[in-house]
Amino acid sequence: MGASWAVVATVDEPAPLVAAFVAHHLNEGAREVHLFLDKPDPDTVALIRGMKGCKLTRCNKDHWAAHNNGTRPYLHTRRQILNANLAYAACRADWLVHCDADEFIRDGRAMAAELAETPAERDHLRLRVSERVMPAGVGQKGIFDGIFRQPIVEEPRRLDAIYHPVEGYLDRGLTGHPNGKGVVRAGRGYRLNIHQPQGEVPSWPILSTRLLHFDGLTPFHYMLKLLRRAHEKPLPGPPRHRSGRMAQLTAMKEHVGDPAFFTGLTEALKTLRAEQVAALRALDLLDEVPFQPNLGGLALDLGVAGFDAILRARQAEFLASIGFEG
Secondary structure (H helix, E strand, O other): OOOOEEEEEEEOOOHHHHHHHHHHHHHOOOOEEEEEEOOOOHHHHHHHOOOOOEEEEEOOHHHHHHHOOOOOOOOHHHHHHHHHHHHHHHOOOOEEEEOOOOEEEOOHHHHHHHHHOOOOOOOEEEEOEEEEEEEOOOOOOEOOOOEEEOOOOOOOOHHHHHHOOOHHHOEOOEOOOOOOEEEEEOOOOOOEOOOOEOOOOOOEEOOOOOEEEOOOOOHHHHHHHHHHHHOOOOOOOOOOOOHHHHHHHHHHHHOOOOHHHHHHHHHHHHEEOHHHHHHHHHOOOEEOOOOOOOOOOOOOOOEHHHHHHHHHHHOHHHHHHOOOOO
């Protein structure tokens, strides 16, 4: 019998994605999914209603009055951290994973078995990340289509050779984070950050499975994500993102009126040409096993067209305000 585990996420995504996220992790063995709705979303509530094990919190005025002196933090990462720590304090499972709605643990049962074998003195394990990409020339029909590349860690000099001329937009060969997410033993009094517990807490990699990161469920979703981040108000302090992500944000903001630029850059960053596929295979950095979330019979529209239509309706005011065309 494996160890018990739970997931916490603060979400503001189309309802079918959120429902898939919750259903997948519950069906993969999560004891709890602590779901914090960042904004009112009756469609999500309707889809997840009745999912046993889903602990739903609406992040409304009452929530922030109870937990942050009535103030909703401006940065979404700050809201995520506050909510993750609320879940950690309430967690009844042995371990807690803090992730996003675009991140899916491929094999929850394999992870549970590995967690059960973890020595008692180890409180922090790490789910290594694999990032979804599409082979060039293959049309995407469903939001979970594609293959998965892994970070280039051991041979960073290969980065330029494989990804030129867009290597400057990447972090170890990924558009998103290359470090994965922490799996933290509950009940030990830690404070959680986005990727790991606060402080110098040693970590060990989980070997039996990976965290699949869909950094942009569709090309439009990826562009929208960057545009929203790029138009956050500037705050004092160092940049909130690493250099590769900052380059993506800057490019998207500077070319907001040029849909052809968006399309070209997104294709260069989110698809792999045949020679790139071969190079990553040679380095054993490519997972070509298809993934579909474990929905347990739940019927959802996970097609690209429907997903993008929801995004356009949800973000119509924002897109108009920045003069987006496309």
